[in-house]
Amino acid sequence: MIEFRKVSKSYGANIGVKGISITIDDGEFVFLVGPSGAGKTTFVKLFLKMVDADRGHIFYKGYDVTKLPPRLVPQHRRSLGIVFQDFSLLPKKTVYENIAFAMEIVQKAPRTIRRMVPQALDLVGLTKEADKLPNELSIGEQQRVAIARSIINNPDVLIADEPTGNLDPETGWEIMRLLEQINRRGTTVLMVTHSREIVNAMNKRVVAIKNGRIVRDEKGGLYHPEEDDDPVPRPKEGALSLQ
Amino acid sequence: MSFAYAVKQAFSQIGRNRIMTAASLASIIAILLVLGVFFIVVVNVNNMAEGVKKDFDQIQVYLEDNVDPAQLDVLQTAIGGIPGVAGTTYLTKDEALEQWKEKWGENADLLDRMDTNPLPNSIIIEVADLNEATSIVAAVEPMVGVERINYSQDTVDKLLSVTRTVQLVSLVIILFLIFISIMVVSNTIKLTVVAREKEIAIMRYVGATNWFIRGPFLLEGVIIGLIAAAISSALVGVLYHYFVGRWGVEFLLLVSSSFVDEWFLTENLLIIFAALGISIGACGSIISMRKFLER
Numbered sequence: 008m009i010e011f012r013k014v015s016k017s018y019g020a021n022i023g024v025k026g027i028s029i030t031i032d033d034g035e036f037v038f039l040v041g042p043s044g045a046g047k048t049t050f051v052k053l054f055l056k057m058v059d060a061d062r063g064h065i066f067y068k069g070y071d072v073t074k075l076p077p078r079l080v081p082q083h084r085r086s087l088g089i090v091f092q093d094f095s096l097l098p099k100k101t102v103y104e105n106i107a108f109a110m111e112i113v114q115k116a117p118r119t120i121r122r123m124v125p126q127a128l129d130l131v132g133l134t135k136e137a138d139k140l141p142n143e144l145s146i147g148e149q150q151r152v153a154i155a156r157s158i159i160n161n162p163d164v165l166i167a168d169e170p171t172g173n174l175d176p177e178t179g180w181e182i183m184r185l186l187e188q189i190n191r192r193g194t195t196v197l198m199v200t201h202s203r204e205i206v207n208a209m210n211k212r213v214v215a216i217k218n219g220r221i222v223r224d225e226k227g228g229l230y231h232p233e234e235d236d237d238p239v240p241r242p243k244e245g246a247l248s249l250q
Numbered sequence: 251m252s253f254a255y256a257v258k259q260a261f262s263q264i265g266r267n268r269i270m271t272a273a274s275l276a277s278i279i280a281i282l283l284v285l286g287v288f289f290i291v292v293v294n295v296n297n298m299a300e301g302v303k304k305d306f307d308q309i310q311v312y313l314e315d316n317v318d319p320a321q322l323d324v325l326q327t328a329i330g331g332i333p334g335v336a337g338t339t340y341l342t343k344d345e346a347l348e349q350w351k352e353k354w355g356e357n358a359d360l361l362d363r364m365d366t367n368p369l370p371n372s373i374i375i376e377v378a379d380l381n382e383a384t385s386i387v388a389a390v391e392p393m394v395g396v397e398r399i400n401y402s403q404d405t406v407d408k409l410l411s412v413t414r415t416v417q418l419v420s421l422v423i424i425l426f427l428i429f430i431s432i433m434v435v436s437n438t439i440k441l442t443v444v445a446r447e448k449e450i451a452i453m454r455y456v457g458a459t460n461w462f463i464r465g466p467f468l469l470e471g472v473i474i475g476l477i478a479a480a481i482s483s484a485l486v487g488v489l490y491h492y493f494v495g496r497w498g499v500e501f502l503l504l505v506s507s508s509f510v511d512e513w514f515l516t517e518n519l520l521i522i523f524a525a526l527g528i529s530i531g532a533c534g535s536i537i538s539m540r541k542f543l544e545r
């Protein structure tokens with residue numbers, strides 16, 4: 008169980024999140040939606056302890072993440088799988104090596120690595136691509152490798168920040184089927200998304216954040232366009248410069 | 251297994267950054283060479299100062315060549331009567347040469363190359379109270395048959411103060427150079443860290459411990475430091491050997507103290523440089539990693 012209790016985090020004058028309280032049960036599938044700059048990534052980073060909360064508590068597995076001493080942070084992260092926008096694959100390592108790497112750095116035995124990596128590749132349907140380099144794969148395939156890597160150490164929670172962000176709809180659905188399959192194995196899934204189609208089709212819990220606050224939390228919820236901003240960015244007036 | 255991993259990573263990083271590694275090796279070697287020179291100076295100055303202090307309680311009275319045994323008797327009695335004198339010994343020029351040979355040890359054969367014995371006969375005065383040394387010198391100086399007195403409180407004081415200054419200045423310079431080399435290593439490693447930033451980010455996200463991430467970089471620094479230490483102690487050893495061979499006699503005649511033994515010095519230099527190399531490398535890599543491991 009994950010519990011946020013009145014958690015706030017700001018970056019100087021910018022508000023990240025403000026007084027957020029929420030409980031997520033084991034095995035749940037939660038969509039985190041909201042306009043750009045709402046605080047979704049901040050929410051996720053707080054849980055990963057990539058940023059520190061200014062106020063509040065985050066309870067998980069019986070400890071308070073906000074009070075976790077640095078030496079216990081690695082242990083905390085090992086129970087979490089992460090698929091992140093800025094957390095891509097290593098370009099010089101093969102698909103197999105990229106996944107094995109995540110096991111090597113938590114010092115899993117070579118035998119375990121040789122047994123587990125093919126299983127993960129099989130799960131994401133990339134057994135044949137094991138020896139390819141990331142740039143020889145499509146974006147969707149790369150994302151599947153990233154997902155394979157994120158679950159290779161059997162995390163209790165999978166955190167995906169816009170995993171379908173730059174994918175065409177069909178590939179996006181492939182990713183969603185994969186995440187649902189992972190969720191059915193008992194892994195809690197927390198997914199940040201801007202996709203109305205996906206949220207509406209999946210019939211999961213939807214948590215909407217706006218200006219750092221939770222404005223809606225609904226089981227089997229839908230995507231509310233009025234909670235999101237204009238997806239087409241408009242140039243600010245006077246922001247254009249010549250040359 | 252984790253240590254083997256770190257070693258493997260460290261060498262592969264060094265292999266990948268050959269030019270940067272070579273550049274930082276060169277700068278650390280250059281710094282260690284300068285450091286080695288100061289080290290040699292300090293060690294020799296210390297050695298000399300020790301010798302001077304040992305000679306402190308003795309006043310050596312050089313005699314004119316024409317002093318006969320009767321005159322000598324008179325002199326010794328007169329000197330023995332001066333307050334503060336504990337005793338006197340007569341030292342012939344041949345005995346003096348023997349003493350020098352003993353003192354020079356290995357370098358004694360340098361003396362054999364001289365045709366005549368350049369040393370005079372002398373009387374050695376044992377001083378009972380160092381405070382009276384100056385008045386003893388003053389009393390002995392005007393006596394008949396005395397050529398020169400080899401004792402000067404002034405010289406001793408000056409020498410000791412020069413020694414202290416040299417030691418202090420060298421220490422400051424040595425510390426400064428150590429600081430510079432730490433910066434050099436940390437910059438090299440910073441480059442390899444930046445090149446591997448993505449890998450490090452992934453490691454942190456997945457839950458690698460800081461030590462697991464730091465290990466290879468730490469080892470990289472230590473390896474660079476050790477290689478630099480080995481090369482520069484060998485270089486300094488060879489240079490010192492050449493220097494002692496070339497200037498040993500002059501030095502001996504000048505300050506009546508021989509150079510510190512080459513092997514002894516090189517051995518110690520190797521130990522000191524290795525320790526320095528390890529700490530420079532380790533500090534350098536810790537400094538360069540600090541920022542990346544803050545979170």
Ligand SMILES: Nc1ncnc2c1ncn2[C@@H]1O[C@H](COP(=O)(O)OP(=O)(O)OP(=O)(O)O)[C@@H](O)[C@H]1O
Nearest residue numbers: 018021022023041042043044045046047048049050
């Ligand atoms: N490192 C940072 N330094 C300063 N401000 C930050 C930083 N990270 C986030 N912010 C600010 O905090 C607020 C919330 O950002 P966050 O990244 O959580 O939004 P988001 O909901 O993930 O947006 P998006 O949908 O665009 O990814 C924004 O105003 C953002 O500018």
Ligand SMILES: [Mg+2]
Nearest residue numbers: 047048049168
């Ligand atoms: Mg975001």
